[in-house]
Amino acid sequence: MIYSRSAEYAIRALIPLAQLPTGEFALVKTLAAETGIPSHFLAKILQDLARLGVLKSTKGPHGGFRLNQPPKEITMLRIVEAMDGAGRYDGCIGGGAECNDRVACAMHDGWMALRSRIMDYLGGTSVADLAKALGEKRRVVASRGRRGSRKSAGRA
């Protein structure tokens, strides 16, 4: 995988949070049930995100978590860096912590090209994008399902 499971959970949980009516709070329990993430573990992740300012939390009745900023501004990269530490993709896959143009490293150049692809994807995809993509995907899957549940229904 490209990032840790914690980061994966964080990203997955942010999607339903982005779909929530503005200002409304969601319970950890609900989010855990929706996403299938172990609830205690999810709670800790959400706490981290709240500490970082990505989420806002309130205790007590009608409490829970909600986004603390527009979903457009929350990129996957930001979440991955929050959970896995910044610089996860900084070092060269060849090993050396300091790998630059002046160090003999067999992998450096190829990796740098790939790395920028990864950064573009993670940095260019926001929670809003994910929520939108999920909505569209749901519609497509639903409409396919309606005309027969066998795989690749309709004319092949």
Next chain:
Amino acid sequence: MIYSRSAEYAIRALIPLAQLPTGEFALVKTLAAETGIPSHFLAKILQDLARLGVLKSTKGPHGGFRLNQPPKEITMLRIVEAMDGAGRYDGCIGGGAECNDRVACAMHDGWMALRSRIMDYLGGTSVADLAKALGEKRRVVASRGRRGSRKSAGRA
């Protein structure tokens, strides 16, 4: 990182092995010293690779490890799959083990595009490529160093 440390070590150790005169064996101790990898840990990794047929080992005096197939045929992908398990990049980063066109997953499409980039790089880069790249890089670094050790020597 994109793959485990074990995979990284395996790839790094294969490069000096590819540069060895054909048929000659290298000691674990030597490889460990050259690459800076903990020698006992490296030994285990090399044993795994030998079991897989990538390397050939012999015990006793004048023993050690050598490649068991042309370096052109050993791709980074093969090594990563050997060390981290096949299918490391199979699942969607959205989580679901089974993520395909019929499952609603917000990340699926973007990830698939990125994934194929990763696979192209790892699958398209062989140990021979790495050894060659390292040789060229060494020459460049050396020639730069010769005319002054400050970074970005020559006209900027």
Next chain:
DNA sequence: TGCATTTCGGATAAACTTGTATTTTTCCGG
């Protein structure tokens, strides 16, 4: 004020990865 609800934060534990040490097996040379 007192109670129910819900996050917060720390403690704990299980699982996996990484690293080290030790012993056993195999091979070569004399």
Next chain:
DNA sequence: CCGGAAAAATACAAGTTTATCCGAAATGCA
């Protein structure tokens, strides 16, 4: 056939990630 050299195998230790649990603090409501 014996002794040393080297990988092979095994066991063990430390560190990190993932997961679980529980008491405490905060909040809203009656």
